[in-house]
Amino acid sequence: MRTEQFKRILQRLNTLRPEQLEELATAVSLRQAAAASYRALDDARGGACCRHCGSLAVVRYGRAHGLQRYRCKDCSRTCSAVTGTPLTGLRMKERFAKNTECMSKRMTVRETAAECDVSVSTAFRWRHRFLKAVVPQQPAGVEGLLEVDETYFLHSLKGQRKLPRAARSRGGKAKRRGISREQVPVVVAIARGQGFTADRVFEPGMKGKDLVEALRGVVKPDTVVCSDGNAAYFALQRELGVTLKMFSASKHGSAINPSFHVQTVNSYHSRMKAWLNGQFRGVATKYLPNYVAWQRLLAWFKQDVTPEQFIASSLGRQLINT
Ligand SMILES: [Zn+2]
Incomplete structure (x- = not known):
């Protein structure tokens, strides 16, 4: 628009x-939000290259x-920032x-639908498409002290x-007490202080072999792994060469060295369970990896993730755990 035209407005x-004036303000803020969305998408994947063949000649x-x-x-062929990502095809x-x-406020799907003025099913679809690319964004070659522990979610x-x-x-309870086929294990490993x-x-x-497979790229042979009780963790020491510090769960920390504990992971687990089992009243097991990734993304940004960072992560750019 020309300057004179704009001045006249x-x-x-x-x-x-x-x-x-109220209506205009609403229209302006919608326009700004739209511009922010498009900018975040356009900027998220860095340098332009072909999403089909990888060529830089675009x-x-x-x-x-x-x-x-x-x-x-x-x-x-033509492409845009969303081509070949989980966000492609979303309107x-x-x-x-x-x-x-x-999502950065951990809102329920109904709250999100109301806030974005979309249907509940759209908000649900968006939620999981936005989290899909975050699931594999794991750390690699962690040094120092790694707390590892599992928690269980009721199969849903x-x-x-x-x-x-x-x-x-x-929502109910498991039929049998203790760990059974109804309980889905979620292992979390946190590099303390990093x-x-x-x-x-x-x-x-x-x-044990599942754990080894999950943590193979995450640890180095000189990583010290702290864990309690579960015999499956011995496989980590055997297969990956890490130093394992096991201690009894009833005593908080080892008697030999009080820094060998899993309290950081335990409190991470409790926050996640309070959110998913409390606020969300349980989530489908099928989608549990997405929710766990959601928690990891927010934790990395200390609950302060910008739309640009979130969208870039959803497009598959790894900003976390690096
Ligand atoms: Zn190409």
């Missing part, structure tokens, strides 16, 4: 009635659905920044229409 603001090729489009000189991209704001078919078993009343967090959701009946 500004001058005419004085003639607006209060309710018109040229700007107009805009599509609000986003910068590129055309590849090698394969002739109403202008509300993505708002969605990440809601929440949201599933046909239940293969009788429904539990009000902010790195690794996690993995296992099938019920987690074995």
Whole structure:
């Protein structure tokens, strides 16, 4: 818009009635949110390259659905920042920044739907698409002291229409006490004082070899792993060469060295359970890895993640655990 035109608009603001001014303010803020969403998406993946063949020979090729489009000189195909990411194919991209704001506040799907003015099913779909790329964003080659411990979530078919078993009343309890096939283990490993967090959701009946597979890239042979009780952890020492410091769960920390404990992980687990089992009243086991990744993302940014950071993470750029 030309400067004179713009000046004329500004001058005419004085003639607006209060309710018109209100309406204008809403329109401006929606426009700003949309611009923020598109900018965050466009900027998130860094340098432009072809999402199909990886070629760097791309040229700007107009805009599509609000986003910068590129055309590849090698394969002739076009792409944008969302091509080939979990966010591709989602509509109403202008509300993505708002969605990440809601998610960084750990809002329920209903609250998010209301805030973004979308249906509950859209908010639900967005939630899981935005978390998908975050699941594999684990740390690598952690040095120093790593606290590792597991917690259990009751197996849940929440949201599933046909239940293969009788429904539990009000979320319910496990039929049997203790660790059974109904309990889904979630292992969390935190490098103390470094902010790195690794996690993995296992099938019920987690074995040592599962742990080894999950932590192989995370640790180095000189990592000191602190854990309590579970015999599965011995496999880490045997297979990965780490130094294992096991202690009894009933005593907080080892009698030999009081810094050998898993209290950082335990409090991380409690916060996660309070959120997922309390505020969210339990989550479907199928989606548990996404929720665990959500917790990890927010913890890394100390609950203060910007829409740009969240969107970049959702597009698959690893900003956490690095
Ligand atoms: Zn290409």
